[in-house]
Amino acid sequence: MAKRNNIQRRTTKGPAPIDRSGEIASKRKILRLFTLASLLMVGILLLMMLTEWAAIYNTDISGNEVEISGFNCASAALSDGYKSIDQETYGDIAVFNYHAKAYVERLSVVSVIVLFVLIVHGVIALFGLITNKQGVFNILSIIFALAEAGLFIACHVIGVSIGDSGILTTYCNDNPACSVQSQAILPALFAILSIALPVVALIRDNKIEAEMAPLPENNKEPVQVGKTNRK
């Protein structure tokens, strides 16, 4: 009964409407925090592109012989730096490109796509934060996070498959424990986890919308989702 009384009624007849605008505004503010968290997640995913997307790990030296990050790959694809000696920008991509050209080019193209998707996702989250329009931005956020997870998984698969190119024979001195590893699976998992934020925000937003919904003209109590007025 108490819950029923709390519902704002915008009809001309019946009890006087209760002003709940403050409460609604406060709930909307909480939703804005979800959007802010989504934006931070995108930032973290961008930072995770600095992790090793392909690395030759040699147990003989207990470390990597050569390695490339997502940013190295994206930079190489954007500025054709596959043969550069500039390790700060491109990592060890020149040697990967020499031994596994097809794999590296594929990885770089996917890296550029994932970078663009992340940037667009970030912009969408930013607009969502500014306008606080939850519905459409949350749905877009879910779609983008799913796309990012798929692309990161693709990067992981391509990164690991570089081992099939024959590069290990050059760098591993016949050490069977030597392998090509990829950390691109980490941002993939993180992207999947980040889907929870827009999903929760979407559910909460729907609840707020339902609470704000006007009563019909015949002054019957509002119907909630999944319930009927039958007694």
Next chain:
Amino acid sequence: MKKVLCIALVILLLFSLASCGGESDRIDLTEQTFFYGMTTIQMYPEDYLGKVIAFDCFTYRLVDVEGKEYLCGVRKCSAGYGCKCGKDSVIGFILDYEGAIPEPRNQSADTVEKTWIHLEGSLASEEIENIRIYGYDGDTVNYDRVEFVPFCRFKVSSLKVIEDYSNLNYYVTA
């Protein structure tokens, strides 16, 4: 206004990404970049033809199966492209110089007491020379096994002997 700012930010980011890493016409190989730089140049000599390359190295004499001698500027290394050189693993260039190149000293010994030189110049050509040498079994020459050693030729424009080589590593890694 906010929309314009956001779009400008994205465009700026994309431009900065696209413009970064442009290769200059001069390459200075340092202690940190020697191995990777040398490896990359030998992998893609056609991309580094005409660029001025400067680096420190020690002199090394390589003798092929026919007795022909090649004076090289190298450093020792453990793995990577074109390093295996008989009983040594070295990476560097065959030197073309009109002046006198100092004689190698302790070239195969594990010591920094070698003949160190600072070189400036450029690749003589994009061709890689495969020098035929006898293989080694430990410290002994195996005359029954012939190996191919790929080397680029380097046209030296300036050569300086390095007196103080205490901060130089004769052995380099990636």
